[in-house]
Amino acid sequence: MGSDNKVVVIGLDGGTLSLIENWVKKGKLPTFSRIMREGVYGNLRSTIPWYSAPAWVSIVTGCQPGKHGIYDFFRTDSFSKKIVSSRLRKVPAVWNLLTENDRNSIIVNVPGTYPPEKINGVMITGLLTPSPDSMYTYPPSIKKELMPGKLGRYELEQVAVDDIPKGLTARYAPERLAEQVNAITTSHATVTMNLMERYKWDFTMVVFRGTDDVQHLLWNRMDLILSCYQKADGYIGRMIDRYPDATFIIVSDHGFGKPKKYLYVNNALYNAGYLKTKGNPTHNMQTLTAAFFEKTSRILFHILPIQKIARSSIGRKLILSSSAASSIDFDSSKAFYHSVCSRGIRIIRRDKYGRGVVDEDNYEKVRGELIEFLKNIRDPDTNENIVEKVYRWEEIYGEDAVNDPLDIIFDLKEEYGAQELLQPPQGLRSMLRSTSKLEILSPPGFYDWLGDHRRNGILFMYGRNIEKGKNVNASVLDITPTVLALLDVPIPTYIDGELISNAFIEKIEVKHVEHREKKLTEAELKKIRKLRLKL
Ligand SMILES: [Zn+2]
Structure with missing residues (x-):
């Protein structure tokens, strides 16, 4: 395997294996069906707790929450609601490691990425971005291009703030909520595919969040939930057709079920x-x-x-x-x-x-x-x-x-x-x-x-060196080391996850490297203790 590989990670927030398997059997999800036949699939075990903020950060760092420091959407060291940010993350993300190794990334709508980091490539932040007025792109010039006719319109979701309108729409106009959510998926997919055409990349990652919204709010409307999976299925299919040489990894941060x-x-x-x-x-x-x-x-x-x-x-x-x-x-x-x-x-x-x-x-x-x-x-x-x-x-x-x-x-x-x-x-x-x-x-x-999280999310992998029709289970911690190995970048020893080795036909070479973790200085710790007393 050389370093000319390309890897695409597509996140389907709350993607649930039992639902996908059921719809694949009924012929409703052609891309997932193709991956189940020609690639590998299984469960992706989430973090404790199995919620988006800790789980996505574990997916992009390969570390458990105690190491990366994101436990919730809100800071745990505060008694009022303070949204977490990428500044709190205590270990590098996959795009930082790729940047250090001269690889280029395109990162779109990954929860917890605000404020955007300086990387080789482009980053547009996702859920947990404070407001549309925030500078949520790197490089900053990208923000001006997020419009029809250029990179495409970018729908920015806002945690907590959007919950009431979404909840009411689900209750009183469920079809409209599904339409809104699908329009957001279209916006994120379009911007991502335009970036992939215009910029150099070795690694692309985009997260579609609509599946989480509709499963929380419309668990009583499986037809509408299906429409959101179909929307994602369509875009994943288009990306696979456009980049047939890339390795595709489709993941979710957790699954879903019905709470009694x-x-x-x-x-x-x-x-x-x-x-x-x-x-x-x-x-x-x-x-x-x-x-x-x-x-x-x-x-x-x-x-x-x-x-x-x-x-x-x-x-x-x-x-x-x-x-x-x-x-x-x-x-x-x-x-x-x-x-x-x-x-x-x-x-x-x-x-x-x-x-x-x-x-x-x-x-x-x-x-x-x-x-x-x-x-x-x-x-x-x-x-x-x-x-x-x-x-x-x-x-x-x-x-x-x-x-x-x-x-x-x-x-x-x-x-x-x-x-x-x-x-x-x-x-x-x-x-x-x-x-x-x-x-x-x-x-x-x-x-x-109406629907709430379950610990097991999804893992689907597809590409030339990926096994066919095999069941492979892994952990959210295993995604980052697998991406690094595929791109021929050494895996830092502090990473908790491992290469998903049983997904590959030809063995992938893994190199490890000592990597200094981002540790707090004594001055930083002092500042934190002072702030705490003020809470
Ligand atoms: Zn959720």
Whole structure:
């Protein structure tokens, strides 16, 4: 294998193998069908937790979250919602390693890449880019070319901010949501293919995110979900036809399934006295607003330009500040559930954060109690425990984990999802009842997703040296080392993943190299500790 190889990684956020296999059998996904016959496919095991931010960063670094430091969409070292950025990533990404080795990359819409990095090639950042006004391309001149007639229009998605408009569209105009999502896929595919024509590249990576949106919001409309897989299938087919000599790797960050019930984690912590609130959560402003919004959402959706309002600077601020965090009294609480996708609990240590009621001395005692508490949460309908596993952070991320991981991480049994909202799941109904306990379990309601993540994502590989019709399973950690090996670039020894060797007909030579990890200096650590005390 020489260095004139080309590799294309296409991400299908939330891509799910069982759905693809089923549609392939029915002849609905010609490209996936071709790859299953002429390439390899299987499960791609995700990170803990199996959510986009940690998983995509593991895909592009080959490292587990404790090493790269991205655990959630939101910073774990903050009590308010601060979106993570590429500056927090503590290890190089595949495009940095390729740049160091004189290879060129085209990177489009990969979550967590903002701010864009200086690389050999072109980068357009994806989800977690703060706003369309941000400088989200490298080189900066590319931004001006993102218009019809040049590179094509680029649809920038905005985490959290787009959730309300998307949720309402799914509820009141599901076909329109599928159309919007497919238009976004078209925009990202078009820009990527135009870049591939105009720029020199050895490695191209693009992530299509529409599949995640529709599976969360339209799990009751498999026809519309299929249309989004078909859209991606079409573009993947076109890229394969255009670059028949390249090796294609199609991946997802996790899979999808249907949750039976949601666990309202902060409600459970409130009932047990670990979390204290400002005001009574059954009657406070937040709960009232939520109940009012639920009742009027249909009308609001039809009369207001919801997306425009949400994306305005005021709407954006309002949305990011209206999370559960705003009604938690951090100064008198012991712990809280960090965010909907975190699957993790923060214990508020006074010595570390300057708030809360837990000290260094009783930290382990509180942590032990909380772990027992989580293990014992039962579904009253079945009397079974709903928490699958509970970990202390160091057990999964290692003692050297960077960027302050949450204190306790947990997995729920597969048919359960987790919610962050601190309020009664049944809104008004609970407000009328005079009970001091909040409901902790609820079937998917107004504020919940219809579909939620599963740990196994997809892996499809196709190319001249790829085996045919074989089942190959791997981990999200294995993508970066496989790309490096294919491009004849040595794999740094700090990388946790391995070459997916059983996917290849002819053995691929692997070279390893010692690579200095980006470690924080003492001055940087001091600055972080100071900032924490100010939170
Ligand atoms: Zn998702």
